[in-house]
Amino acid sequence: MAHSDFYGAHPDYRTRLSLLVRDPKDDVVGAALAVEDLMENEEVHAILGPEWSSQAKFVSDLGVKAQVPIISFSATSPSLSTRGSHYFVRTAYSDSSQVGALAAIVQAYGWREIALVYEDTDYGNGLVPYLVDAFQDVDARISYRSVIRPICRGCRRCKRAQ
Incomplete structure (x- = not known):
């Protein structure tokens, strides 16, 4: 239009x-x-x-x-x-611009240890360094990481349907 x-x-x-x-x-x-x-x-x-x-x-x-x-x-x-x-x-905006808000929540609740759960993709892996830095800035550390495999949407390689 x-x-x-x-x-x-x-x-x-x-x-x-x-x-x-x-x-x-x-x-x-x-x-x-x-x-x-x-x-x-x-x-x-x-x-x-x-x-x-x-x-x-x-x-x-x-x-x-x-x-x-x-x-x-x-x-x-x-x-x-x-x-x-x-x-x-x-x-x-890059999703990395949102990590400051997450760090502020962690700081507001006084949390010192974080269990990080993220998807094993370029997107998930790319955000981790920004999260680590933001949590360090508020004196919190990541004590555990859990990586989740992405959900298959029925690709030809694995031949699974949704």
């Missing part, structure tokens, strides 16, 4: 944006295929998306190789901050 409204208000603009939509769902490989299709067959100049951090991490490498900017409005994994790519832009 914004696209139509803009050109409706500015019919004299000669440069036109063309929006091409692909929906890879939650699939990392689908996101990569969609981006590859857009870069090779449509010769796009920029890509808005992907939605998930796991997709963004994978797709940002494609953007670097093709020198096509990838702009994500919702990827929040802290591991994306350190990638240093000139072709990947994340506009959402």
